[in-house]
Amino acid sequence: MNRALWTVIGLVLLVAGVFGLLVGYGVLSFVDRQQVVLPSSVIDFWNRNEAWLLALTILAGLVVAVLGVRLIRAQLRRRGGAPMADLYLPSPPEPTEAPQAEGGTEVASRALHRALQRDLESDRQIRDATVRLTGPADHPRLRVRLAVTADADVAALADHVDRAMHRFTTTSGLQPDLSEVVVRIPTRAPAHVE
Numbered sequence: 001m002n003r004a005l006w007t008v009i010g011l012v013l014l015v016a017g018v019f020g021l022l023v024g025y026g027v028l029s030f031v032d033r034q035q036v037v038l039p040s041s042v043i044d045f046w047n048r049n050e051a052w053l054l055a056l057t058i059l060a061g062l063v064v065a066v067l068g069v070r071l072i073r074a075q076l077r078r079r080g081g082a083p084m085a086d087l088y089l090p091s092p093p094e095p096t097e098a099p100q101a102e103g104g105t106e107v108a109s110r111a112l113h114r115a116l117q118r119d120l121e122s123d124r125q126i127r128d129a130t131v132r133l134t135g136p137a138d139h140p141r142l143r144v145r146l147a148v149t150a151d152a153d154v155a156a157l158a159d160h161v162d163r164a165m166h167r168f169t170t171t172s173g174l175q176p177d178l179s180e181v182v183v184r185i186p187t188r189a190p191a192h193v194e
Helices: 002-024 040-048 050-076 109-121 154-172
Strands: 087-090 104-107 126-134 141-148 177-184
Touching (some): 002 050, 040 050, 104 109, 109 126, 109 154, 141 154, 154 177
Parallel strands (some): 141 177
Antiparallel strands (some): 126 141
């Protein structure tokens, strides 16, 4: 909703700006290029206080620009926080008396994402799965988005997600909090061409 609203506002401002440029260059013949847009009292006030009003206009423009940049960052930022860092799993000590070198395995968080994504997509009802692990490795959060078939059974999907989460916890040692599961179900089955 937010992005759609700002897109409409941006398009309206773009059209107004283009219209003003076309009028200013005399491209639109039905609008008199010499017609005054502002009343003479406003123009006289501007001319009397030009220095202050110019500085105020520049300041207002900078404030609007900073707010616009913050708005763009907020709109484009991925929800859920920073991605989880790569996981380091130390090797368990061997029961021997000889001293051993410490070692371990580093698992890229991308690999964990892909593994869970493939596991979720193994169900024939799921056309596409997107997963995102965020937060610290000792207490990660998980967001899941599923695009499913039109005839998907939601109860079976929930069971499949639970089993995939159990497998993920067993193999990775992570037990993420499932913060969001979004399921997109199409309104009708796709058309088949024969």
